[in-house]
Amino acid sequence: MQINDLSARIKANEQAITGAIQRVVASGWLVLGPEVKQFESAFAQYLGTEHCISVANGTDAIELALRSFGVGPGDRVATVANASMYTATAAQAIGAQPFFLDVDPDTRNITLIEVERAIAAGVRFVVATHLYGLAAPEILQIAQRCADSGVKLLEDCAQAHGARVDGRMVGTFGDAASFSFYPTKNLGALGDGGAVTTRHADIAERIRRLRQYGWTDKYKVEFAGARNTRLDEMQAAVLSAFLPGxxxxxxxxxxxxxxxxxxxxxxxxxxxxxxxxxxxxxxxxxxxxxxxxxxxxxxxxxxxxxxxxxxxxxxxxxxxxxxxxxxxxxxxxxxxxxxxxxxxxxxxxxxxxxxxxxxxxxxx
Structure with missing residues (x-):
């Protein structure tokens, strides 16, 4: 027995997948087109937030979100150490340094007391990972503590699509949230994909620029630290087909x-x-x-x-x-x-x- 049988998922959704792919092929639009816009709008609406900006994968989502917060070389980013280096890798790509937090042994998630320790040490950026599909139980208190301290909070929701705390979706507590759509995720594509969600228009606008070379207009680069990281139309169409389920x-x-x-x-x-x-x-x-x-x-x-x-x-x-x-x-x-x-x-x-x-x- 496999740990996860993706062929079973594909078979169960074969008709929807085929329709999504055929729609994209017929349109002739393969990058940053109507399928991406439709999925971004639908996913933001599902979460109950204002903005969704899709990117090529979940690690890029973390990195661009941190960059949108103003994280730069030499900054420290608080993160748990039991989530396989994804946040640490993103921080390193910026030149920032991870500040590692311990977790609760039962929930395996970030705790308020560890966030307090980071804030007391002068850390100005926190990433709260909702691990294994379980929302961090203290996320509301953590978000409030960060807000009161002027600390930016990113929720890493790569493993928690659709989890709720007090009726509220994860990904809506922090200043922004990152998602992965890797095929094994609860909402997975047929390849890599990711997104940043946020209620803040300024953060959303910075990420839109950062995901495509730092352009403010075609071929006009004004944002440093940018890259080419875009969710393609095929994956967006497939995600739109999977989202209702x-x-x-x-x-x-x-x-x-x-x-x-x-x-x-x-x-x-x-x-x-x-x-x-x-x-x-x-x-x-x-x-x-x-x-x-x-x-x-x-x-x-x-x-x-x-x-x-x-x-x-x-x-x-x-x-x-x-x-x-x-x-x-x-x-x-x-x-x-x-x-x-x-x-x-x-x-x-x-x-x-x-x-x-x-x-x-x-x-x-």
Whole structure:
């Protein structure tokens, strides 16, 4: 059993995909055309925000959002260290330095107390990642604290499309939000894609310039730090076809997670927080002190698993000894214990039950 079966998603949506592609081919417009505009408008409306600016991928979305905030060389950007370097990579591309935060061991998400620590240290930019499809529980308080301190807040929603906190979509709490439309995401394209959303017209305008060379007019460059990063018409059309089914897909992911939580009964496994509108089941990640033994057992049972993510950002080789003195105990422990089980909308109940039975039969 695969960790995610994209062929099943494509087959289930074959007619809609074919129609979207044929529409683009017939139009002859392949870049920054009507399909991009339509998707940007529809996605902004879905979230309940004013602006959506699509780009080529989720990491570009983070980088351009940070640039729109005024992040520059030498600035520090606060971010969690358990989300596989995406924010850290974007910050490095600007010449900024990550300021790493620890996470809550149960939600695996950013906490208000760690944001307070960053602000006290003089950090002026914070990225709050909603990890594994679970909205950061304290996002409202974090947003208020940042606003009160004059600190810019970016929500990284790459794994949380459609998650809600108190009836409000993630991606609407910060000054801006970044999204990825990588194929495995809850709202995924048939290739790479990303977007920045914001309620601020000035931020939106800067990102529109930054995504296309820094142009203020064709061939007239006025914005530094720009690049060519555009969502193409094909991917925009496919995303428009998939968007109406996002909430139903999220609900199916919740059902699978609930089935796991109800069925898995093992004394050496800790189950995740995986319920409610705050959770959209992008990944189902459990914990075990003997994670590697469990993974080997599942492999022998024909069930794929994964580790999201095995190396904390502050321990990545690219940094050398730069963060040798930084210790994030929750993050570091989680990296040795977490394991991701298959969880995607096209899974059948029988497949879910097979995973449950295999996990319960594990004898470390």
């Amino acid at each position: 996002l909430d139903a897909g999220n609900e199916r992911r919740r059902e699978i997670a609930a089935r796991y939580n109800a069925g898995i009964r093992h004394p050496q496994i800790q189950l995740p927080v995986a319920a409610g509108p705050e959770y959209v089941g992008h990944l189902y990640v459990l914990r075990s002190a003997q994670r590697d033994s469990l993974r080997q057992h599942l492999r022998a049972e024909g069930i794929a698993s994964d580790i999201h993510y095995p190396i904390p950002d502050h321990r990545q080789p690219v940094f050398g000894d730069l963060y040798a003195d930084v210790h994030l105990p929750n993050t570091e422990r989680l990296a040795t214990e977490i394991l991701t089980l298959p969880c995607y909308p096209e899974m059948t109940d029988a497949q879910v039950d097979q995973v449950v039975a295999s996990v319960n039969s594990w004898r470390p």
